Amino acid sequence: MTAAGRASGPEVSGGPARTRRAFSPQLGLFVGGLVLLAVVAVLSMGVGARPVPPAEVVRALLDYQGTDDHVIVRDVRLPRSLLAVAVGAALAVAGALIQTLARNPLAEPGILGVTAGAGFAITVGSALGLAVGQAGELGFAIVGSVLAALLVAAVGRRSPLRLVLTGVALTAVLSGVALGMRLMLPDVFDTYRFWSVGSLAAREQAPLALPLTAIVVCLLGALLLSRALNALTLGENVAHTLGAGVGRVRGLALVLITVLCGAATAVAGPILFVGLIVPHLVRKPAAGSVPWLILYTMVLGPVLLLIADIGSRVLLPTGEVPVGIVTAFLGGPMLIWAVRRYGAGSL
């Protein structure tokens, strides 16, 4: 902003508008989040049974020399971190979408039955001896989550409340039946146990191209849809009269939630809390703007999951605590912190 522009003095209506364009604190926060993400990503690629210093990690990425450290970073840890970034972003954005859609800050993407559907399908698949290997598990998880979401959408299409109630009911039924099967069939229990704790370890060999592509496409879709969702937050009536096709927007958002949550769950198991907490942490700075909410969650979800993944390797360097358990441990206190900080009003 030039000195001449300032010299015109305080303008009540023009002033804030001009400042907003020159420097937006929201953009600043977003850039800060990206920097944080880069730092955490580099750290996560350095941690493990063989520690690699951050400077060496950066060199491995930018100036590959083929040393042992470089090979570990490039071939083992980079894919794992990318997976964490994709899964974290998918779950967090799915959470932001469902909370916006349901107008309920306690909604999380699993509420639509997607997670339970994936778990059920894997249980059935391994009971039939079909869900073998990671590709098999992945396939069953995807089919299960999509079928569950279709069922919930078909029954609960009329209103967000019906949708959530249907999702909760279906989750209860599927989890119950799946649990019964696992208790009766010990082999199935073993297969499921590994998947169900949520882990990023040893997943990177699985055929991840399809789910990861789906996640990237849906993240872009969420950004494109975010302005219409902005209109939808003003209530159905106002959204209609602003010209946002309410039914279409809601349907598209549901598809995005299902694919994001289903793909993330399929590749990493049911990682709880990310979808619930991340939108909470950024709710205040987003200040009611869905585009910002989605951008922030897209950055902070990966940060949270990378930190959890680092934790999972540091806490138990030999065995690795599954990341799903670490996120739960991190998530509980963070949720309490967010609630205390922003007051119960935000709940």
Add this chain to the structure above:
Amino acid sequence: MSARLTAREITLRYGERVVSTRLSLDVPDGAFTAIVGPNACGKSTLLRALVRLLRPESGHVELDGREVGGYASKALAKQLGFLPQDPLAPDDIKVRQLVSRGRFPHQSLLALWSAQDEEAVAEAMASAGVADLGDRPVQELSGGQRQRVWMAMVLAQRTPYLLLDEPTSFLDITHQYQLLGLLARLRDEGRTVIAVLHDINQACRYADHLVAMRDGRVVAEGVPKDVVDAALIKDVFELPSVIVPDPVTGTPMVVPTLQGE
């Protein structure tokens, strides 16, 4: 006065509850129309039908001779601005952001936010008297301030038609007259204003066209001076009254004769 927005024999219902049967209304163009009537007589329902929030079971709502149902969502949103009786603001939103959402129908993926949007928002906030509230969270405003913020949101939409459901219900007396004055000014600039008002004296003072409703029917309509008399008030509101000329404007003024019954 010509009408571009019309309802032809529309039947409106919510499930089993029929609100209006074969109601017809021509909204005079470029005029200020006030709709009055007792609670639950179907005023909001009629407005909802005019802005396509409620589909008539039979009959037609037309804008420029075309069924409103046939318009693309955004095209209609550029014509008809609507303020519901009890709009719902999302948590955490600031006043300027809420007003900015009125620009939604004018934006697209390629034209996200233009100088024109900026100007429309600033002007709407100034007109509605909320220019100095821009950075306040909507949640933390008083009822009247909030109502003016929503009014600004609809003004930012810059539509030729403004359909307002009780735009003054939360305002103090000064702000009520300021808002009515603003609506009259917008009418003078050529816009069409349709407002549900509960204060019949204000309606008589400001409206060019008064629509009195009861039980889902239009009981009387026309220039307030021609239609408002004691018989009409008795018929519509079941209120005994005398009608005197407003000492300031000469328009009809309803003075109830009930005393503490």
